[in-house]
Amino acid sequence: MVEMQSTDYISDEVLFQRMKSDDAKALKALFERYFIVLCRFAFKFVRHPGLAEEAVSDVFLNVWLKKDAIVIKNNLKTYLYTAVKNQSLNYVKKNKIQWDELSTADREHRISDLHADTLITHEEFNKDVNALLQKLPEKRQLIFRMNRFDGLSYKEIAEILSISVHTVQNQMVAAVKFLADHRPHRH
Numbered sequence: 195m196v197e198m199q200s201t202d203y204i205s206d207e208v209l210f211q212r213m214k215s216d217d218a219k220a221l222k223a224l225f226e227r228y229f230i231v232l233c234r235f236a237f238k239f240v241r242h243p244g245l246a247e248e249a250v251s252d253v254f255l256n257v258w259l260k261k262d263a264i265v266i267k268n269n270l271k272t273y274l275y276t277a278v279k280n281q282s283l284n285y286v287k288k289n290k291i292q293w294d295e296l297s298t299a300d301r302e303h304r305i306s307d308l309h310a311d312t313l314i315t316h317e318e319f320n321k322d323v324n325a326l327l328q329k330l331p332e333k334r335q336l337i338f339r340m341n342r343f344d345g346l347s348y349k350e351i352a353e354i355l356s357i358s359v360h361t362v363q364n365q366m367v368a369a370v371k372f373l374a375d376h377r378p379h380r381h
Contacts, residue, residue: 239282
Protein backbone atom coordinates (compact mmCIF):
# COMPACT_ATOMS: atom_id res chain seq x y z
CA MET A 195 0.00 0.00 0.00
CA VAL A 196 1.35 3.44 -0.94
CA GLU A 197 1.11 5.97 1.88
CA MET A 198 0.13 9.55 1.05
CA GLN A 199 2.83 12.06 1.87
CA SER A 200 0.49 14.99 2.49
CA THR A 201 -2.62 15.13 4.63
CA ASP A 202 -3.54 18.64 3.40
CA TYR A 203 -6.43 17.39 1.29
CA ILE A 204 -7.82 14.89 3.77
CA SER A 205 -10.92 16.12 5.61
CA ASP A 206 -10.92 16.61 9.38
CA GLU A 207 -13.53 13.89 9.73
CA VAL A 208 -11.42 11.31 7.85
CA LEU A 209 -8.35 12.24 9.90
CA PHE A 210 -10.41 11.93 13.08
CA GLN A 211 -11.62 8.45 12.06
CA ARG A 212 -8.03 7.43 11.31
CA MET A 213 -6.99 8.77 14.69
CA LYS A 214 -9.73 6.71 16.36
CA SER A 215 -8.07 3.69 14.72
CA ASP A 216 -4.81 4.54 16.58
CA ASP A 217 -3.21 6.42 13.67
CA ALA A 218 -0.84 8.85 15.43
CA LYS A 219 0.00 10.50 12.09
CA ALA A 220 -3.64 11.57 11.75
CA LEU A 221 -3.46 13.20 15.20
CA LYS A 222 -0.24 14.97 14.20
CA ALA A 223 -1.88 16.23 10.97
CA LEU A 224 -4.86 17.64 12.91
CA PHE A 225 -2.53 19.18 15.48
CA GLU A 226 -0.48 20.91 12.76
CA ARG A 227 -3.64 22.04 10.96
CA TYR A 228 -5.18 23.73 14.01
CA PHE A 229 -2.47 24.48 16.56
CA ILE A 230 -1.68 28.10 15.61
CA VAL A 231 -5.27 29.28 15.14
CA LEU A 232 -6.39 27.53 18.33
CA CYS A 233 -3.50 29.11 20.27
CA ARG A 234 -4.54 32.54 19.01
CA PHE A 235 -8.13 31.75 20.05
CA ALA A 236 -7.09 30.47 23.51
CA PHE A 237 -4.95 33.58 24.01
CA LYS A 238 -8.12 35.70 23.93
CA PHE A 239 -9.17 33.97 27.17
CA VAL A 240 -5.93 33.25 29.04
CA ARG A 241 -3.85 36.29 27.94
CA HIS A 242 -0.60 34.38 28.11
CA PRO A 243 1.07 32.62 25.16
CA GLY A 244 2.43 29.77 27.27
CA LEU A 245 -0.96 29.06 28.81
CA ALA A 246 -2.63 29.30 25.39
CA GLU A 247 -0.25 26.69 23.99
CA GLU A 248 -0.75 24.52 27.07
CA ALA A 249 -4.55 24.71 26.75
CA VAL A 250 -4.43 23.67 23.09
CA SER A 251 -1.92 20.90 23.78
CA ASP A 252 -4.09 19.60 26.63
CA VAL A 253 -7.12 19.50 24.32
CA PHE A 254 -5.23 17.46 21.73
CA LEU A 255 -3.89 15.15 24.44
CA ASN A 256 -7.43 14.60 25.76
CA VAL A 257 -8.73 14.01 22.23
CA TRP A 258 -6.09 11.30 21.77
CA LEU A 259 -6.65 9.72 25.19
CA LYS A 260 -10.46 9.79 24.95
CA LYS A 261 -10.74 9.21 21.20
CA ASP A 262 -12.88 6.10 21.63
CA ALA A 263 -15.46 7.93 23.74
CA ILE A 264 -15.63 11.20 21.78
CA VAL A 265 -18.71 11.72 19.66
CA ILE A 266 -18.59 14.68 17.25
CA LYS A 267 -22.08 16.16 16.80
CA ASN A 268 -21.43 18.69 14.03
CA ASN A 269 -17.84 18.91 12.89
CA LEU A 270 -14.39 18.49 14.37
CA LYS A 271 -13.41 22.16 13.96
CA THR A 272 -16.34 23.30 16.12
CA TYR A 273 -15.57 20.58 18.65
CA LEU A 274 -11.91 21.68 18.92
CA TYR A 275 -12.77 25.38 19.31
CA THR A 276 -15.35 24.57 21.99
CA ALA A 277 -12.92 22.30 23.84
CA VAL A 278 -10.18 24.97 23.71
CA LYS A 279 -12.61 27.64 24.96
CA ASN A 280 -13.64 25.40 27.88
CA GLN A 281 -10.04 24.44 28.70
CA SER A 282 -8.99 28.10 28.57
CA LEU A 283 -11.82 29.18 30.86
CA ASN A 284 -10.81 26.43 33.29
CA TYR A 285 -7.27 27.85 33.30
CA VAL A 286 -8.64 31.33 33.92
CA LYS A 287 -10.63 30.09 36.93
CA LYS A 288 -7.79 27.91 38.25
CA ASN A 289 -5.10 30.57 37.89
CA LYS A 290 -7.34 33.59 38.56
CA ILE A 291 -5.84 35.27 35.51
CA GLN A 292 -6.62 38.95 35.20
CA TRP A 293 -8.11 39.66 31.76
CA ASP A 294 -6.64 43.15 31.61
CA GLU A 295 -3.31 42.14 33.12
CA LEU A 296 -1.39 42.93 29.94
CA SER A 297 -1.23 46.21 28.08
CA THR A 298 -2.73 46.32 24.58
CA ALA A 299 0.75 46.65 23.03
CA ASP A 300 2.01 43.66 25.01
CA ARG A 301 -1.03 41.62 23.99
CA GLU A 302 -0.55 42.46 20.31
CA HIS A 303 3.15 41.58 20.55
CA ARG A 304 2.40 38.24 22.20
CA ILE A 305 -0.37 37.41 19.75
CA SER A 306 1.96 38.12 16.84
CA ASP A 307 4.53 35.78 18.42
CA LEU A 308 1.94 33.00 18.35
CA HIS A 309 1.11 33.32 14.69
CA ALA A 310 4.13 34.95 13.09
CA ASP A 311 4.12 32.40 10.27
CA THR A 312 0.51 33.22 9.35
CA LEU A 313 0.97 36.95 8.79
CA ILE A 314 -0.44 38.32 5.57
CA THR A 315 1.95 40.23 3.30
CA HIS A 316 -0.10 43.44 3.36
CA GLU A 317 1.47 44.56 6.63
CA GLU A 318 0.40 48.20 6.52
CA PHE A 319 -3.21 47.29 5.77
CA ASN A 320 -3.20 44.73 8.57
CA LYS A 321 -1.81 47.30 11.00
CA ASP A 322 -4.69 49.65 10.15
CA VAL A 323 -7.28 46.90 10.51
CA ASN A 324 -5.80 45.62 13.78
CA ALA A 325 -5.69 49.14 15.20
CA LEU A 326 -9.36 49.56 14.32
CA LEU A 327 -10.26 46.13 15.69
CA GLN A 328 -8.69 47.10 19.04
CA LYS A 329 -11.33 49.85 19.29
CA LEU A 330 -14.19 47.34 19.08
CA PRO A 331 -15.75 45.90 22.24
CA GLU A 332 -13.92 42.69 23.18
CA LYS A 333 -16.76 40.28 22.34
CA ARG A 334 -17.40 41.93 18.96
CA GLN A 335 -13.68 41.83 18.16
CA LEU A 336 -13.49 38.13 19.09
CA ILE A 337 -16.50 37.26 16.91
CA PHE A 338 -15.10 39.23 13.96
CA ARG A 339 -11.70 37.54 14.25
CA MET A 340 -13.25 34.07 14.55
CA ASN A 341 -15.25 34.66 11.38
CA ARG A 342 -12.83 36.60 9.19
CA PHE A 343 -9.47 35.26 10.36
CA ASP A 344 -10.31 31.73 11.53
CA GLY A 345 -12.96 31.06 8.87
CA LEU A 346 -15.69 29.92 11.27
CA SER A 347 -19.34 30.24 10.25
CA TYR A 348 -21.84 32.24 12.29
CA LYS A 349 -23.42 28.97 13.43
CA GLU A 350 -20.04 27.58 14.55
CA ILE A 351 -19.20 30.80 16.41
CA ALA A 352 -22.61 30.77 18.14
CA GLU A 353 -22.09 27.18 19.24
CA ILE A 354 -18.51 27.76 20.47
CA LEU A 355 -19.38 30.92 22.44
CA SER A 356 -22.80 29.63 23.61
CA ILE A 357 -24.70 32.56 22.09
CA SER A 358 -27.38 32.78 19.41
CA VAL A 359 -26.64 33.00 15.69
CA HIS A 360 -28.67 36.23 15.72
CA THR A 361 -26.25 37.72 18.27
CA VAL A 362 -23.30 36.72 16.08
CA GLN A 363 -24.97 38.35 13.05
CA ASN A 364 -25.65 41.56 14.98
CA GLN A 365 -22.07 41.71 16.25
CA MET A 366 -20.67 41.12 12.75
CA VAL A 367 -22.90 43.80 11.19
CA ALA A 368 -21.80 46.28 13.86
CA ALA A 369 -18.10 45.35 13.40
CA VAL A 370 -18.22 45.62 9.61
CA LYS A 371 -20.11 48.94 9.79
CA PHE A 372 -17.53 50.31 12.26
CA LEU A 373 -14.61 49.20 10.07
CA ALA A 374 -16.23 50.64 6.94
CA ASP A 375 -16.95 53.98 8.65
CA HIS A 376 -13.39 54.25 10.00
CA ARG A 377 -11.30 52.76 7.20
CA PRO A 378 -8.23 54.77 6.25
CA HIS A 379 -8.48 56.58 2.94
CA ARG A 380 -5.89 55.40 0.40
CA HIS A 381 -4.94 57.38 -2.67
